[in-house]
Amino acid sequence: MTMQLRLDDEDRQVAFGESLGRALDGHGRLYLEGELGAGKTTLTRGILRAYGHRGAVKSPTYTLVEPYELDGVRVNHFDLYRLGDPEELEFIGGRDLLADDALCVIEWPARGEGWLPAPDLTVSLTLDGTGRRASLSAGSEHGRRVIECLAADASLGVAASGHGGGAS
Numbered sequence: 001m002t003m004q005l006r007l008d009d010e011d012r013q014v015a016f017g018e019s020l021g022r023a024l025d026g027h028g029r030l031y032l033e034g035e036l037g038a039g040k041t042t043l044t045r046g047i048l049r050a051y052g053h054r055g056a057v058k059s060p061t062y063t064l065v066e067p068y069e070l071d072g073v074r075v076n077h078f079d080l081y082r083l084g085d086p087e088e089l090e091f092i093g094g095r096d097l098l099a100d101d102a103l104c105v106i107e108w109p110a111r112g113e114g115w116l117p118a119p120d121l122t123v124s125l126t127l128d129g130t131g132r133r134a135s136l137s138a139g140s141e142h143g144r145r146v147i148e149c150l151a152a153d154a155s156l157g158v159a160a161s162g163h164g165g166g167a168s
Contacts, residue, residue, distance in 0.1 A: 001144045003136040003151060006128065013039050013132060017046015020123070023149040024103055026051065026073035028142050029117060031109040034125035039132050040107045043123065044077055047105060051075065059107065064092055074102040081108045086115035121146050 007013045024030065024047070032040040045057040051070035059079045060066040068075040076097045083089070089112055098104050098117060109116055121143035124135045138144040 001138040001147050003147045005134045005136070006131060007039075007134055008131040010039075010042055013042045014046035014049065016134065017043040017048075018050045019046075019150060019153050020146070021047035021050025021103075023146040023153070024121075026075075027101060027103050028120035028140075028146075029098065029104045030106065031119040031122040032105060032107045032125070033109065033122060035127070038125040038127060040125060041079075043125065043134075044105050044107070047103075048075060048077075064088070065094075065097055067097070076102050076104045078104065078106040078112075079108060080106065080111040083108070083111040086112045089115055119143070 005016060007016055020030075020043070030047075032043060034040055041057060041059040044059075048057055048068060048070065051068075051073045053068060053070050057077070058066070059081075060077060061079050061081055064078060064080065064083065066077045068077065078097075080089075094115070106112070106116065106119075109119065109122075118139050120138070120140040122137045122139060124137075126133045126135075136147055136150070138147050
């Protein structure tokens, strides 16, 4: 199951992140893909806002992970851009951080390939003029439910397509 969205500006990216955060319901593994500057951390800011975070969100490029405890929800924001070897995740307690009861948002997941568990949902962000295009792909039943929830969310204010069974 897939879905595509056009996000016209940063405000729409954050709003989409909030809707995505609500749909994820505080758990699962979300992979965020896209080149530098595609808006992965901006999207994460919106996800965290869904759980009450109002402060700044910085990408944990050097620490690899930034944990958040928000209204009974644990969110672990990973940025694997500077990861030298996927085994480094073992040394920082990655297995515990990827526990099923947490929402794990993982930027640059390809750098953890072979070590990371499969995603529930992958969001690929690409530059599209002054905005972004988000392509969502479910990797589990939880991911499929998230896409279904987003497809029904009229508050997104963006056009959604391809939320049936095939690619768009």
